[in-house]
Amino acid sequence: MIVVTGSVTARPETLDEVRRLSLEHVHRSRTEPGCISHAVHVDCEDPLKLVFFEQWADRAALLAHFAVPASRDFVRALHALAAGPTTIDIYDATKVEKL
Template structure:
């Protein structure tokens, strides 16, 4: 299994706009084959910080996800309201 954490930092006052623009991404991603979970969380300490935590069956389905129209549309929609580039970390895990 692959776990992804994508740290999203909004420009001041733009967090709710990013949350709104993420709704289609979340909805359609959860329907993708190989998606185990896909959730957006807001920081309780930083009003401009969000994190997307994703679980995928394997790297191949994650790679396919990153080529979807809804993934690309989200990136284009929020590009100008991000305070910094997304911080993306991937982890390979196995259940024990």
């Protein structure tokens, strides 16, 4: 499984649009093949910061997601609305059942 985390901090005047675009992106992404989960959350310590958490079946599914034109459009739109750099981290993960 591939796990993706990311974040964007909106400017106060762009927060509503960042939230709208983020939810639209999350809802669309959930319908893509190989998407296990895709969510966006508000950071409790910084209400202008949105944090993304995604799980993908494999690397191929994630690469297909990145190739979707709407995904690329979303990233470009976020950069224009952000207060600073966005983040993204990608992990190759194996689920541990019980310790």
